[in-house]
Amino acid sequence: MEIVSTRQVRVADRLGYWNEVLASTYRGMVVDAQQPLFEAQLSTWRLGSLRMVRPRSSSAVVRRHETRATIGSQATIIAHIIHDGQVQLTQRGRQVSLGSGDMVLCAGEEPYRFDCPSAHRLSVVEFDGAELAAALPQVEDCIARRIPGQTTGVRIFQSYLSALWSEAGQPFEGSMAQTHSQVLVELLGACLAEAEAVAGAGAGGGAADPVLQRIREAIAAGIGDFDLGPATIARECGIPLRTLQATAARAGTTIGQMITECRLLRGAAMLRANPRRSVIEVAMACGFADPSYFARRFAQRFGQSPRDYRAMH
Structure with missing residues (x-):
């Protein structure tokens, strides 16, 4: 070695x-x-x-x-x-x-x-x-x-x-x-x-859903876009909007919920990785135009505020 x-x-x-x-x-x-x-x-x-x-x-x-x-x-x-x-x-x-x-x-x-x-x-x-x-x-x-x-x-x-x-x-x-x-x-x-x-x-089935995976990847790639929504994701994935929404429904969720979940998980990872970065910067980087809304949703998802979460990690 x-x-x-x-x-x-x-x-x-x-x-x-x-x-x-x-x-x-x-x-x-x-x-x-x-x-x-x-x-x-x-x-x-x-x-x-x-x-x-x-x-x-x-x-x-x-x-x-x-x-x-x-x-x-x-x-x-x-x-x-x-x-x-x-x-x-x-x-x-x-x-x-x-x-x-x-x-x-x-x-x-x-x-x-x-x-x-x-x-x-x-x-x-x-x-x-x-x-x-x-x-x-x-x-x-x-x-x-x-x-x-x-x-x-x-x-x-x-x-x-x-x-x-x-x-x-x-x-x-x-x-x-x-x-x-x-x-x-x-x-x-x-x-x-x-x-x-x-x-x-x-994905709600016995095998991986490739369309759902493409949707998740498109969300992750555009997570910093404040205007990210179903129409943008459908265009990026090259699939009809109706198919996009039906795929999310089969997985027991909606496109909006998937976007928010991805943004919150990305925010949590950023808070852990760089404790000196401000909560406002993290919110903006994750596509939240309103930092106070980010803080509210973060507390609902993780049971503590972004500042408390950062202090604990």
């Missing part, structure tokens, strides 16, 4: 040093620091055909493959587990907000971006894309979609991964490494199956 850190590097040189480290680990990756005092550490370890990485850093924006000239031919699927902090992934036109415990998959050879507004710590596992697709045909549909951390599958995956990392200082023979690699693939398959079942239950 290899560990690199900015600890011994001059503050003025840390960002440049860290970009060199990242470029040697993931080709085409660039990081922009979000504060003057940038700190980061990266642990890497190979287990059979898998590459595993544990990054942590202060607030940053991480981009990969900003220009398609940097994209290679070997497809990889990269699983990210958030241990600490709030992270937003953008890939394939989707924006996914992630919190502690959540998992998300990226297509490693396609452009993506992670926005990390606060200090964060992740575990990352890089799979061979062709091998993973052969073992888990559904994996392509799960790219850039949140896999909730509260599901049993994700918790078991994290526990197993942590147990492996505790043994990283010991040599693994080829057959043993391959066995553990295969176990991780099978556990990932369990995570995807459970996440699909949970999404299906939320």
Whole structure:
């Protein structure tokens, strides 16, 4: 296992040093620091055909493959587990907000971006894309979609991964490494199956509703728009307004309720991630033109005011 850190590097040189480290680990990756005092550490370890990485850093924006000239031919699927902090992934036109415990998959050879507004710590596992697709045909549909951390599958995956990392200082023979690699693939398959079942239950059916998922993604992408409403979402999703409303009704909700819920959850995440940001700024960023209305709805949803919620977290 290899560990690199900015600890011994001059503050003025840390960002440049860290970009060199990242470029040697993931080709085409660039990081922009979000504060003057940038700190980061990266642990890497190979287990059979898998590459595993544990990054942590202060607030940053991480981009990969900003220009398609940097994209290679070997497809990889990269699983990210958030241990600490709030992270937003953008890939394939989707924006996914992630919190502690959540998992998300990226297509490693396609452009993506992670926005990390606060200090964060992740575990990352890089799979061979062709091998993973052969073992888990559904994996392509799960790219850039949140896999909730509260599901049993994700918790078991994290526990197993942590147990492996505790043994990283010991040599693994080829057959043993391959066995553990295969176990991780099978556990990932369990995570995807459970996440699909949970999404299906939320959609009011036995399988995930792709239209409902598109609606949720459109809401998340436009959450800062004060005028966001059913007509805008229908236009973004490319579906008739009547279909939009019927899809929400099958899930036991309305488009207005979905928008408000998304705004409140985003506001709660922002309050946790940046305690110094004012409640007014958070309200505006989440699409509430009236901060007092935001405070009232927030208290109804979370049982305390935004200020009290921020103090508790």
